[in-house]
Amino acid sequence: MRTHTDSVGVVIPQTVRFDSSISLASGVCLPGFELVYETYGALNDDASNAVLVCHALSGNHHAAGFHAPTDGVAGWWDNMIGPGKPIDTNQFFVVSSNNLGGCHGSTGPSSINSSTGQPYGSSFPLVTVEDWVRTQTMLADHLGIKCFAAVIGGSLGGMQALAWSYLFPHRIRHALVIAAASKLTAQNIGFNDVARQAILSDPDFHGGDYYQFGVVPSRGLKLARMLGHITYLSDDVMGARFGRLLQNGGINFGFGIEFEVESYLRYQGEKFSSSFDANTYLLMTRALDYFDPARLHDDDLSLALSEVRAKTLVVSFTSDWRFSPARSKEIVKALLDNGAQVSYAEIKADYGHDAFLLEGTYYHALIRNYMQRLMCQD
Amino acid sequence: MERRDYETIATWIKPNGKVLDLGCGDGSLLYHLIGTKNVQGYGVEIDDAKILSCIERGVDVIQVDLEAGLSVFESDSFDYVILSQTLQAMRHTERIVAEMLRVGRQAIVTLPNFGYWLNRWQLLAGHMPKSREFPHHWYDTPNVHFCTLADFETFCDDKMIRIVEKRILRGGNPVKIFPNLLGNLALYRIERS
Numbered sequence: 001m002r003t004h005t006d007s008v009g010v011v012i013p014q015t016v017r018f019d020s021s022i023s024l025a026s027g028v029c030l031p032g033f034e035l036v037y038e039t040y041g042a043l044n045d046d047a048s049n050a051v052l053v054c055h056a057l058s059g060n061h062h063a064a065g066f067h068a069p070t071d072g073v074a075g076w077w078d079n080m081i082g083p084g085k086p087i088d089t090n091q092f093f094v095v096s097s098n099n100l101g102g103c104h105g106s107t108g109p110s111s112i113n114s115s116t117g118q119p120y121g122s123s124f125p126l127v128t129v130e131d132w133v134r135t136q137t138m139l140a141d142h143l144g145i146k147c148f149a150a151v152i153g154g155s156l157g158g159m160q161a162l163a164w165s166y167l168f169p170h171r172i173r174h175a176l177v178i179a180a181a182s183k184l185t186a187q188n189i190g191f192n193d194v195a196r197q198a199i200l201s202d203p204d205f206h207g208g209d210y211y212q213f214g215v216v217p218s219r220g221l222k223l224a225r226m227l228g229h230i231t232y233l234s235d236d237v238m239g240a241r242f243g244r245l246l247q248n249g250g251i252n253f254g255f256g257i258e259f260e261v262e263s264y265l266r267y268q269g270e271k272f273s274s275s276f277d278a279n280t281y282l283l284m285t286r287a288l289d290y291f292d293p294a295r296l297h298d299d300d301l302s303l304a305l306s307e308v309r310a311k312t313l314v315v316s317f318t319s320d321w322r323f324s325p326a327r328s329k330e331i332v333k334a335l336l337d338n339g340a341q342v343s344y345a346e347i348k349a350d351y352g353h354d355a356f357l358l359e360g361t362y363y364h365a366l367i368r369n370y371m372q373r374l375m376c377q378d
Numbered sequence: 379m380e381r382r383d384y385e386t387i388a389t390w391i392k393p394n395g396k397v398l399d400l401g402c403g404d405g406s407l408l409y410h411l412i413g414t415k416n417v418q419g420y421g422v423e424i425d426d427a428k429i430l431s432c433i434e435r436g437v438d439v440i441q442v443d444l445e446a447g448l449s450v451f452e453s454d455s456f457d458y459v460i461l462s463q464t465l466q467a468m469r470h471t472e473r474i475v476a477e478m479l480r481v482g483r484q485a486i487v488t489l490p491n492f493g494y495w496l497n498r499w500q501l502l503a504g505h506m507p508k509s510r511e512f513p514h515h516w517y518d519t520p521n522v523h524f525c526t527l528a529d530f531e532t533f534c535d536d537k538m539i540r541i542v543e544k545r546i547l548r549g550g551n552p553v554k555i556f557p558n559l560l561g562n563l564a565l566y567r568i569e570r571s
Contacts, residue, residue, distance in 0.1 A: 329442075
């Protein structure tokens with residue numbers, strides 16, 4: 001039994017169904033959908049203490065606590081969210097949902113399409129970061145939240161926090177945009193495409209309709225994750241952890257697992273491919289590629305962010321080469337150009353992109369101070 | 379408001395102005411200016427602990443290295459850019475002053491006077507000066523570019539920088555005669571000429 005006093009404890013996911021259709025950025029109209037979400041803490045009387053946490057590529061609604069007393073693994077951001085933690089659930093009502101198109105309970109490619117009785121598969125529409133934000137406003141309405149005290153996210157989640165601030169400037173008071181970017185670079189899109197090609201070329205993919213064949217393109221998904229994982233870590237941290245360590249102390253002149261790093265990546269790939277849907281991975285990486293708020297404003301990010309009213313905290317990590325500090329500074333500059341209230345912290349961390357998920361003294365103190373101050377200001 | 383130059387800086391800042399405070403420390407000057415002059419301000423700081431203090435008091439702060447320039451700030455986007463008792467610790471003195479005058483319409487620079495008589499006296503006595511303004515030993519000082527008031531004014535001359543206003547202080551009080559000898563702290567308000 002988990003009895004940590006700083007844990008939100010056992011949480012029960014909720015599901016909300018929206019029967020009104022939603023028109024997506026792609027032009028496709030989705031006739032109703034479900035979102036699964038969790039909440040931690042209590043909403044105050046004037047609903048002014050609500051915080052939305054947005055997940056990244058491989059995340060889901062289970063951000064904190066446990067699903068069962070015997071659960072060994074807590075939610076993906078449990079070090080950040082809980083009683084007395086930087087996002088303090090004694091003060092805030094934290095909402096965390098699984099994005100539309102996800103594979104952990106919200107309507108997605110692996111869900112049953114009620115009009116056919118079959119999983120959506122290849123017929124599930126591509127969704128964008130902005131689409132997600134729109135569905136999140138529907139969830140906010142459902143929960144009686146007119147305006148979030150803060151929308152917080154890392155990586156793809158940070159893109160959602162940023163999108164909230166320019167799409168719904170009156171519904172967000174603070175945005176915490178962590179290890180994110182206002183658009184992916186060519187190199188970044190390139191990585192995503194290799195990951196997608198691994199899935200798309202898996203013989204078990206069946207054009208996205210693998211469910212009806214009783215198979216999953218797990219080899220492709222595993223490769224995609226292995227590639228992704230390399231890019232989420234820094235060269236230094238991989239060097240420190242694995243170096244050129246050999247599993248059996250010597251080389252075998254073959255192509256089996258010989259280096260420790262190979263074993264680690266394959267394990268990570270296996271683990272991920274058994275718990276994640278390949279179509280969702282494709283969809284999420286595409287949402288990353290497409291995100292570019294400046295595109296509709298002559299590639300002028302300052303113009304794209306001119307409506308932002310939220311105060312923003314932008315955070316980057318020095319060793320993050322997939323969402324580098326330079327990308328975060330582009331967001332900072334665009335906000336500064338508009339005279340918006342923005343703070344920026346560049347955190348010395350050697351872990352790479354994944355540093356945003358890990359505990360760090362400065363990082364957590366920063367989020368803690370920001371959240372405490374936010375409560376005093378509002 | 380523990381620093382002696384803050385009060386003078388505050389008198390130079392017009393209400394509702396836009397202020398950038400370079401090397402803003404714990405944000406106390408900006409906090410004061412926001413409270414008394416209703417300025418819109420940002421601090422720039424590199425030190426983690428100081429960033430945390432700024433965030434704690436609700437002062438917006440940007441964590442970048444001043445030595446790398448002010449590329450996140452647009453030209454002419456501030457009324458005042460302040461550099462308080464930091465110039466002497468900068469490696470790229472010329473670049474930061476140029477950047478300040480690119481980003482701001484005016485710059486406010488405060489610096490300890492190396493030409494203060496007590497400093498000269500200590501040098502005459504054979505030692506590097508140690509004082510309230512120069513509290514470090516020669517071997518652990520962060521200061522790399524010491525100057526006297528005369529040196530700074532020559533620098534401004536050479537760089538086509540106009541000194542709009544200056545104030546020389548000793549122990550917080552104005553110094554009128556022999557400022558380069560009797561003042562230990564100088565404040566300059568400068569602009570491009």
